[in-house]
Amino acid sequence: AQSVTQPDIHITVSEGASLELRCNYSYGATPYLFWYVQSPGQGLQLLLKYFSGDTLVQGIKGFEAEFKRSQSSFNLRKPSVHWSDAAEYFCAVGEPSGSARQLTFGSGTQLTVLP
């Protein structure tokens, strides 16, 4: 069964600093990979996704993520964090084939941004 690990429960950065959120997955082949963001009281919004091709993917709000097959990782990065980026971030993995397409989520990383 597939699984996702987000080793950092909580990360605090200063506004303007760079950010990297870690994500490791367990899956037999190359899965579909996603990063979602959840602001307080809101649903989950898709930041970016990877399913094939270029291993560096660009997303919304200036985020990017890099798929590294050798490390089974899909880390999320942003060069300069804004106060509005404070939220919870979820990495997710999905199966690229088959009739069941549910996503398996990591436990999330809460991001706090200091002024």
Added chain:
Amino acid sequence: DSGVTQTPKHLITATGQRVTLRCSPRSGDLSVYWYQQSLDQGLQFLIQYYNGEERAKGNILERFSAQQFPDLHSELNLSSLELGDSALYFCASSPRQGRNTGELFFGEGSRLTVL
């Protein structure tokens, strides 16, 4: 706005009661997914429907049931409620097969509080 509509947004009820959560997927999406988000369990997949038929089942309790209607809206029924059922329940939808690149589109959730 993801296009996925969930009602009610908030619900407070007592132990032993039964509630129904409703979800309208994005226009044209045939798949509906239900997830439960709680502090101790994180985001847990409950069940998926595709065009009216159950497609995948996750960690859904026997006290919970769901269905998808011909107009593609879905309902999640929670019965004999316990304190531990208090959580945020998300509905998500995805496009029909062939147009599915894996991502799910989430509603804003229904927050259930069991007293």
